[in-house]
Amino acid sequence: MKKSENLYITTPIYYVNDNPHIGHAYTSLLCNVIARFMKLAGKNVKFTTGTDEHGQKIEKAAKAKEMQPKEFTDEVSVSFKELAKCMNFQYDDFIRTTEERHEKAVIALWNRLKERGQIYLDSYSGWYSVRDEAFYQESELIDGKAPTGAEVQWIKEESYFFRLSNWQDKLLKLYDNQPNFIFPESRKNEVVSFVKSGLTDLSISRTSFNWGIKVPGNDKHVIYVWIDALTNYLTSIGFPTIEGEEYNRFWANGSSFNVHVIGKDILRFHAVYWPAILFAADLPLPKQIAVHGWWLNEGEKISKSLGNVIDPIGLAEEFGVDQLRYFLLREASFGQDGNFSKKxxxxxxxxxxxxxxxxxxxxxxxxxxxxxxxxxxxxxxxxxxxxxxxxxxxxxxxxxxxxxxxxxxxxxxxxxxxxxxxxxxxxxxxxxxxxxxxxxxxxxxxxxxxxxxxxxxxxxxxxxxxxxxxxxxxxxxxxxxxxxxxxxxxTCVSPGAILPKPTPVFLRVDKEEK
Missing domain, CATH: 1.10.730.10 (Isoleucyl-tRNA Synthetase; Domain 1)
Incomplete structure (x- = not known):
């Protein structure tokens, strides 16, 4: 993070197929703390977060609850706003991908790519994970599953493609010329290795479901959820209006600092696909992708199947909001996994x-x-x-x-x-x-x-x-x-000022009761 008068800092937008967990709270907390420090330093700051509300997973989750997708996303999106309010995150904008302003931005980005010859229609066949909303090559599968452990299915359908392969050399040059574009370095090395192994064109539309933004001029196709989601970083600063004050202050201004803070599970989308899309659309890139680790629960990986998902709102109610904020920042080193332990x-x-x-x-x-x-x-x-x-x-x-x-x-x-x-x-x-x-x-x-x-x-x-x-x-x-x-x-404390009688700020927690 460089010194700059303008800071644009973002969380990823959170997928609304389930309720918020400690990972969501941690990412937002990191951004909030940086935003607060920079505001105290007198900088112009924009801190955004939001919810990712399109895609096959949402369509399935809504169907399971016998709800319409929009009705379902309206309900779950509120829980992420409640988390932000509970944890005192004080964001400057909350973007929902179902908003009209966002649909306009996505369609404008798609059209920029199409006009520049970066999108073409073909057919796709390959391994796809509904859970990850991602395509995987055969060589990436581990015991028949995605590297994340998610189930994959073989799909074959007509698809629009983004010419990702055109941008391999430029991406490698970016990582070389801007060594802190991906932080920390261990994550940069991971990305460089992936890009050097060879990039293939990316399937960026689907015809097997309907819940999403339609491809302009061909409404049989829904725009790939990750193209949709990544565009939120532009939506929040006024794109497609590129002459606007916020766009110029926080994105197009070479002296501004804009950073996406993300978890390591979505690194490829942010550090490979997103800069390639921006290169192809002839738009400025963010200055940095900052990547944090995951949280473990008492040393175990957190998963719904193990029943050890950590509810941040419940913890805040039990121990106090500030106490939880303090612990999450104190316990984990950025980039490494943190271990949650009540003790x-x-x-x-x-x-x-x-x-x-x-x-x-x-x-x-x-x-x-x-x-x-x-x-x-x-x-x-x-x-x-x-x-x-x-x-x-x-x-x-x-x-x-x-x-x-x-x-x-x-x-x-x-x-x-x-x-x-x-x-x-x-x-x-x-x-x-x-x-x-x-x-x-x-x-x-x-x-x-x-x-x-x-x-x-x-x-x-x-x-x-x-x-x-x-x-x-x-x-x-x-x-x-x-x-x-x-x-x-x-400044200093004012001599002669009459101070109120002390009020305890931090109370001890009785270990026996917990």
């Missing part, structure tokens, strides 16, 4: 949130009320040097932004935890309860420094645990306009 989650909440950060806030403000009637001390700023110096805010901010550029969310959290640990150690070392009897000027200095530690922690926590961070900053009476990243270095 680990409880330990993180208790040891890092309650005992460390929460305890720091509670004990500091409680002591302030006991010794100073809740008033922030006025101190001689010249004394805040040498051994009494405050944390280097600029160095901290530089580290945070560097970690963010590499999606190292757990490193950002560790940095904040270390600041809090340093502050707690400072309390024990300075013993302000003793200074209250022997040196009240120094006691005031210690309290002031601790409040500054808490202010820094509160500002940095905002993208990660928004409501809890707001509680911290409210207890310090930090004005709303002084909670951005610029203010981290340029």
């Amino acid at each position: 680990n989650m409880i330990n993180r909440i208790n040891s890092e949130l309650a005992n460390n950060i929460g305890n720091l806030v509670q004990r500091t403000i409680s002591f302030l009320h006991k010794q100073c009637s809740g008033a922030v001390p006025t101190v001689d700023q010249s004394l805040l040097k040498n051994e009494e110096s405050l944390p280097d805010c600029k160095a901290i901010l530089d580290q945070v932004m560097d970690h963010l550029s590499k999606y190292e969310f757990n490193h950002i959290i560790l940095l904040i935890i270390n600041i809090s640990s340093e502050a707690n150690a400072y309390i024990d070392k300075s013993a302000p309860w003793t200074l209250s009897k022997t040196d009240r000027e120094r006691m005031s200095l210690v309290i002031y420094k601790l409040l500054e530690y808490i202010r820094i922690i509160g500002i940095l926590l905002q993208p990660i645990v928004p409501k809890s961070a707001e509680m911290i900053l409210d207890q310090l009476q930090i004005p709303k306009e002084q909670r951005d990243l610029k203010s981290l270095c340029n």
Whole structure:
């Protein structure tokens, strides 16, 4: 992720054949945290998500429930909006592929490809997975199944094709010239290997079902669901109007940064098919495809057949929204699989949130009320040097932004935890309860420094645990306009301000009850 004034960040649009699970929550959370950090940094940000509502799987799922596809998608799409609301994701646009604006964008993209000779009509025969909505070559099958483990079926039908094979060399050049186009590098290597093995033209229409956007001029054919789905990234910024403000600000502007954050299971569609389609349509490409791993449940792969699917809304209700956000970011390294464990989650909440950060806030403000009637001390700023110096805010901010550029969310959290640990150690070392009897000027200095530690922690926590961070900053009476990243270095707690009595921010979880 590069420095830029404009950031366009997207989740994939989620397929509505079932309810949201922890994987959906995790992808959206990553995007939300980046968007929040960039907004705090004063950048123009557009964060989009949505639902993918066409295709054979949806048609089958609706039929199984004796519903019309649109009625079915209307119902399930709401659950993804509810997840976003529950988890405090605050997206800027929610795109549904059944919307008129999206159909217009898909048809416009199809026509651009057709006009440029990139689409032709032929017949297709090969292995197709309904679950993956993907075609596989014979050499890719493992024990008669798709690489994902999905069942495949042999199909033969008339189909439109996209000249994917035309773009093999240009794709390889893209990966070579822009080494961070696919992040992390391990995923890039996987894609390069696939493309080097040879690309064949891609079947991009179906005639065996009806639920989808019809091919212009030939309504026997439905446009392939992945062409439909990928176009959402253009729909949300105003395509097919390419002179529009949002399109130019977030997509066509060479200095903007646009990134698709995805799970590793849909890497090929985003890192091979999508850039090839954009090349062929003579449209700009995204700057990066950022690929995260999957979540395991107590070390086991999550699947409906095992009955171990994790419901994020249920977890948020049990442990708290911010606690769940914190755990998901803390526990997994970007690009690698994360392991969900209630035991680990409880330990993180208790040891890092309650005992460390929460305890720091509670004990500091409680002591302030006991010794100073809740008033922030006025101190001689010249004394805040040498051994009494405050944390280097600029160095901290530089580290945070560097970690963010590499999606190292757990490193950002560790940095904040270390600041809090340093502050707690400072309390024990300075013993302000003793200074209250022997040196009240120094006691005031210690309290002031601790409040500054808490202010820094509160500002940095905002993208990660928004409501809890707001509680911290409210207890310090930090004005709303002084909670951005610029203010981290340029402002401080206000001497003389009367702080409210402390309210616990992070409560411990009783292990016995869980």
